[in-house]
Amino acid sequence: MSAGDLLAILQGAVVTVTLSLIGILIGLPIGLALAVLRWADVPVIAPVVKVYVSILRATPLVTLLLLLFFALPNIGIAIGPVSAAILALVMNTAAFNCEVWRAALMNFPKDQYEAAQSVGMNASLRFRRIVLPQIVRVSLPGLVNEMSLLIKVTPVLAVVGVVDITRAAVRIGAETYDPLPPFLIAVALYAPIVFVLVSLQRWIERRQVMAEAAA
Amino acid sequence: MIRDFGIVWSERDLLLSGLANTTILSVLSAAAALLLGFVLTPTLMSKQRWLGFLARGFVDGMRCVPFLLFAYIVYYGLPSLGVRLDNWTSGLVALTIYNAAYMAEILRGAWAAQPREPIEAGVAFGFSNVGLFRRIVLPPLLLAAGPVMGNQMIQIVKDSAFLTIIALPELTHAASSIQSRHYVPFAAFITAVFLYWGLCLVIEAGVGSIDRLAAARR
Amino acid sequence: MTDSRKVLDVAGVSKRFGPLEVLSDISFEVAKGETVCVLGPSGSGKSTLLRCINWLERPDAGQIYLNGVEIGVTGGGLVMTDRELSRIRTRIGMVFQHFALWPHLTVLQNLMEAPVQVQKRPRAEVRDEALALLAKVGLSDKRDVFPAKLSGGQKQRVGIARALAIRPDLLLFDEPTSALDPELVGEVLVVMRELAREGMTMVVVTHEMGFARDAATRILFLDRGRVVEMSSPDQFFSNPESERARQFIQRYAGNVANARLAVTSK
Numbered sequence: 001m002s003a004g005d006l007l008a009i010l011q012g013a014v015v016t017v018t019l020s021l022i023g024i025l026i027g028l029p030i031g032l033a034l035a036v037l038r039w040a041d042v043p044v045i046a047p048v049v050k051v052y053v054s055i056l057r058a059t060p061l062v063t064l065l066l067l068l069f070f071a072l073p074n075i076g077i078a079i080g081p082v083s084a085a086i087l088a089l090v091m092n093t094a095a096f097n098c099e100v101w102r103a104a105l106m107n108f109p110k111d112q113y114e115a116a117q118s119v120g121m122n123a124s125l126r127f128r129r130i131v132l133p134q135i136v137r138v139s140l141p142g143l144v145n146e147m148s149l150l151i152k153v154t155p156v157l158a159v160v161g162v163v164d165i166t167r168a169a170v171r172i173g174a175e176t177y178d179p180l181p182p183f184l185i186a187v188a189l190y191a192p193i194v195f196v197l198v199s200l201q202r203w204i205e206r207r208q209v210m211a212e213a214a215a
Numbered sequence: 216m217i218r219d220f221g222i223v224w225s226e227r228d229l230l231l232s233g234l235a236n237t238t239i240l241s242v243l244s245a246a247a248a249l250l251l252g253f254v255l256t257p258t259l260m261s262k263q264r265w266l267g268f269l270a271r272g273f274v275d276g277m278r279c280v281p282f283l284l285f286a287y288i289v290y291y292g293l294p295s296l297g298v299r300l301d302n303w304t305s306g307l308v309a310l311t312i313y314n315a316a317y318m319a320e321i322l323r324g325a326w327a328a329q330p331r332e333p334i335e336a337g338v339a340f341g342f343s344n345v346g347l348f349r350r351i352v353l354p355p356l357l358l359a360a361g362p363v364m365g366n367q368m369i370q371i372v373k374d375s376a377f378l379t380i381i382a383l384p385e386l387t388h389a390a391s392s393i394q395s396r397h398y399v400p401f402a403a404f405i406t407a408v409f410l411y412w413g414l415c416l417v418i419e420a421g422v423g424s425i426d427r428l429a430a431a432r433r
Numbered sequence: 434m435t436d437s438r439k440v441l442d443v444a445g446v447s448k449r450f451g452p453l454e455v456l457s458d459i460s461f462e463v464a465k466g467e468t469v470c471v472l473g474p475s476g477s478g479k480s481t482l483l484r485c486i487n488w489l490e491r492p493d494a495g496q497i498y499l500n501g502v503e504i505g506v507t508g509g510g511l512v513m514t515d516r517e518l519s520r521i522r523t524r525i526g527m528v529f530q531h532f533a534l535w536p537h538l539t540v541l542q543n544l545m546e547a548p549v550q551v552q553k554r555p556r557a558e559v560r561d562e563a564l565a566l567l568a569k570v571g572l573s574d575k576r577d578v579f580p581a582k583l584s585g586g587q588k589q590r591v592g593i594a595r596a597l598a599i600r601p602d603l604l605l606f607d608e609p610t611s612a613l614d615p616e617l618v619g620e621v622l623v624v625m626r627e628l629a630r631e632g633m634t635m636v637v638v639t640h641e642m643g644f645a646r647d648a649a650t651r652i653l654f655l656d657r658g659r660v661v662e663m664s665s666p667d668q669f670f671s672n673p674e675s676e677r678a679r680q681f682i683q684r685y686a687g688n689v690a691n692a693r694l695a696v697t698s699k
Contacts, residue, residue: 058369058415059408060376062283063387067408070400155283159380166284173291180292183284191279198278336533339487340547340599341523343515350550354537432536432579 001181005172009182012168013189016154019082019164023089024147030090031097036127038098039105049098056095062156064088069160085157093150100142104135141205148197151190165189219402226393233389234410240303240385241372244310248371249364251311252318259323270319277316283377285313290381306378306385310371317367325360358429365422369415376411386410438465439501440603440634446485446495448478455481457658459495463603463636468629470645470666471638473655474681479638480530482655483607486636487525488518499524500602523551526596530608532588534580540567540591541576544598552599559598566594570624586617593624604628606637642685646670654678 034053038046056064069084079087108131116126158167169186173179223230258270277285289312290305300308329352337351379388390407394400441463448456455478463469471479484490486497488505497504504521505513513521535543544563548554567573570590580588589609596604609625610618622644629635629648639645645652645666652669654662656677662669673679 054416055408055412058373058412060373060387060411062376062379063390063404063407063411066387066391066394067400067404070394071404074398074400152281153283155281156377158283166281166287169284170287170291178295180288180295183288183292186284187280187288190281190284191276194279195275330531332529332531332533333535335489336527336529336535338519339489339522339525339527339529340595341519341551342547343519346550350546351535355535358537433581 001172001176001178001185005176005182006185008172009165009168009185009189012163012165012186015162016151016157016164016190017193019085019089019157019162020147020151020154022086023093023150026086027090027093028097028143030094032101034094034098035101035105038102053095053098056091057099059092061088061092061153062159064092065156065160081157081160081162084160085162088156089150089154092153093146096146096149097143100139100146101135103142104138105131107138108135137208141201141208144197144201144204148194148201151194151197216402219397219399220406222397222399223393223402223406226397229389229393230386230406230410233384233386233407234414236383237372237375237385237411238414240306240310240375240378240383241368244307244314244375245368245371247307247311248314248318251315252322255315255319256322256326259319260326274316274319277313278320280313282309282313282374283380285309286377286381302378302381302383305381306375306383309378310374313374314367314371317370318364321360321363321367322356325356325363328359329356355432358425358432361425361429362422365418365425368418372411372414372418439463440465440467440499441486441636442496442498442501443482443486444496444498446482446492446497448481448485448490448493455658456485456492459655459658459660461653461660461663463634465634466632467650468633468635468637468648469651469653470649471636471653471655472640472642472645472681473661476657477655478658479655480607483605483636483638486603486605487522487527488513519551523547523599524602526599526601526604528589528592528596528604528606528609531612532580532585532592534588534591534595536580539577539579540572540583543580543591544595547595547599563594563598566597567591569597570594571620584617585613586620589613589621590624593621593628597628602634604633604635606635606639608638608640610639610641640685642670642682654681656681 034049037049038053040046065084065088068079068088069081072079072084112130112134113126116130121129154164155166157164158170161167163171165186169182170179172182176182255270255274258266259274261267261270286306286309289309290300290302293300293305333355334347334352337347342351375385376387378385379391382388386407390403394403397403439462443462444460446456446459447454459478459482461469471482473479481490485492486504488497491505496506499521502521505518507513507517534540535546538546541560541563544566545556545559548559548562549556564573564576567576570593572587572590572594575583575587575591580591583591592609606625610621613621618641622641625635625637625644626648629650637644637649647666649666652662652664652666653660654669654673654675654677661675662673662678664674669678670682673682
C-alpha cells in the first residue's frame with residue numbers, strides 16, 4: 001500500500017464526513033418538523049408521518065439507497081450516486097431523529113406549556129421560546145447518538161459508487177490483492193470519528209445529570 | 216407499474232427465499248450474540264483488571280466500527296490470515312461477533328439497574344449457581360432488557376442487508392437480482408422494503424408482549 | 434417456653450471491612466423458642482452480625498453453629514462451597530429491610546419458589562402450606578398479585594410468609610420495619626409478635642423498642658461491634674448495666690414515635 005493509496009483513503013474520509021454532515025444538517029430539522037407534526041396531531045398528516053417513520057426505521061439503508069438510485073431514474077427522475085446517497089441519508093436520519101425529538105416532546109412538562117398559554121403567548125412563541133430550547137437540551141444525547149450511528153452506516157454509499165472511506169479501501173484492496181491493510185486503515189479512520197461522537201454524547205449526558213442534581 | 220409488480224410476483228420464490236435467509240440469519244446471530252453477550256458481560260465487570268480491559272476494548276471497538284466494513288474484513292480480509300469462510304459463514308460470524316458487543320453492553324446496563332436485594336434473598340433462601348441464575352437473576356433481567364434487545368434485533372435485521380455486498384442471498388440481494396434481470400427497480404425494492412417492514416412489525420409485536428409482561432410486574 | 438436445645442451458637446465472631454472492625458469477638462447462644470432482639474446505635478454492626486449468621490457476609494474469625502452444625506466451614510476445615518452453604522441456608526429464614534421480594538413472581542409464587550426449587554418438596558403440599566401462611570399474615574386475597582402492586586407493610590408480611598414457607602429452624606429479621614411508613618409498621622409487628630408467641634426461634638435486629646420490650650425473651654445490646662449487654666428486656670430497659678446502654682435507652686425508649694423519628698436509616 002503506497003502513500004497514494006493512503007491519500008485516496010483520506011480523500012474518502014473527507015467524502016464520508018462531508019456527506020454525513022449534510023445528512024445531519026438537513027435531517028435534523030426535518031426530523032424536528034416530523035416530530036412536531038405528530039405531536040400536534042395534525043389530521044391526515046400525522047398518521048402519514050407515523051407510517052413513514054415506521055417504514056423508514058425498519059428499512060435497511062442499503063435497500064433504501066438501491067431503491068432511490070435505481071427506481072427514481074425509472075420513473076423519470078435523474079439522480080446520480082451522490083444525490084441518491086444524500087437523499088437516502090436524509091430520509092433515514094430524519095426518521096430516526098423524529099423519534100428522538102418526539103420522545104422529548106411527549107415528555108415535555110405540561111404545566112410549563114400551560115404557563116406559557118396563560119401569559120398569552122401564541123403557538124409560535126410558545127414553541128420557539130419555551131418548548132424548543134428545552135427539547136433541544138433533552139434531545140441532545142439522543143441526537144448525538146444518532147449521529148454516531150449515521151457515520152457507521154455511511155459505508156453503504158460505497159454500494160452505489162460513492163468513493164467514501166470504504167470504497168477507497170475496497171478499491172485499493174482489490175488492486176493490491178492485499179485487502180487487510182486498507183481495511184484496517186479504514187477502521188482506524190472511522191473509529192476516532194465515532195469515538196469522538198460517543199464521548200461527546202457521554203459528556204453531554206454527564207453535564208445534564210450534574211445540572212439536574214444541582215437544581 | 217402493475218406489470219412490474221406482476222414480474223416481482225412471478226419471482227416471489229426468490230424474494231421469499233431471500234426473506235427466509237434474512238430471518239434465519241438474523242435469528243441465529245441474535246441468539247448467538249445474546250449467548251456470547253452472557254459470557255462477555257461478566258467479563259466486562261470482572262475483578263481481573265486485564266480481563267475487564269480486554270472486554271471493554273472489544274465492546275467499545277465493535278461499537279466504533281461500521282458493520283459493513285467489519286463484514287468486508289471478515290469475508291475479504293481474513294483470507295490474508297489464512298481463514299477463508301464462505302459468504303454465509305462470514306455473514307453469520309460477522310453479525311454475531313458485532314452484535315455480541317452490543318448485547319453485552321445492553322446486559323451490563325440492565326444488570327446495573329437491577330436491585331441487589333432480591334438476588335441476595337435468593338442466596339439467603341438457598342438458591343445457588345444455576346438455579347439462582349435461571350430462576351432469580353435471569354427473569355427480571357430479561358424483562359427489563361426486553362425492549363432494548365428488541366431494538367437490537369431490528370438492528371440486526373437491517374445489518375443483515377449489508378451482507379448483500381458479499382453476495383449473501385438475503386432479501387436485498389434477491390431484490391437487486393430481480394431488479395437487474397427484469398429492470399423493475401421500483402417494484403422490486405418497494406416490495407423488499409415492505410417485507411422488511413413486516414419483519415420489524417413482528418419483532419415489535421414480540422417486544423410489546425414482553426413489555427406487557429414487564430408492566431404487569433412493575 | 435424455651436427449652437435447653439441450642440438452635441444458634443455464635444462464638445467469637447469478628448468481621449472487618451477494610452481498616453474498620455465492624456464486629457469484635459461476638460459470642461452468644463439462642464435456645465429454641467427464644468426471641469432475641471439485637472439493639473444498638475447506628476453503625477454498631479447489628480445488620481452485619483445478622484448477615485454473618487447465614488454467611489451472606491463471611492466472618493473473619495469465630496464459629497457459628499446451627500443446631501450443632503457449623504455454618505460456613507466443613508467438617509474437614511475447608512470453607513464451604515456455595516452449594517454446601519445453600520443446604521444450610523435453607524434451614525434459616527431471613528426477612529429483609531427492603532423486602533427483597535422477587536418481582537417477576539406473584540405473591541404465592543414468591544412463597545412457593547424456594548420450597549419447590551431448593552427444597553424439592555411436592556408442589557401441591559407447598560401450595561397448601563403457602564396458602565395457609567398467606568391467610569396467617571392476612572393476605573390471602575393478594576396471592577396472585579405481583580409485589581410491585583403491594584404497600585410496604587403488605588410486602589413485608591409477604592416477606593415473613595415467604596421465610597416461614599421454608600419451615601426454618603431460625604428466623605432472622607434485618608430491621609424489618611425500618612423502611613416502612615409509620616402507619617404500616619403496626620401490621621408487621623403484629624405478625625412478628627404472634628410468631629414470637631408461638632415459639633418461633635427468632636433473632637431480630639430492630640429499632641422498635643416497644644416490640645423489643647414486649648416480645649423479646651432476651652436483649653442483645655451492641656455498640657461499636659461488641660456485645661455490651663445481654664439481659665432480659667425488663668432488666669435492660671429498667672436497669673441497664675452499662676453507661677452506653679443507659680444513653681441509648683434515654684435517647685430511644687419511652688415515646689416510640691419519637692424513637693422512629695430519631696432513627697436515621699443505617
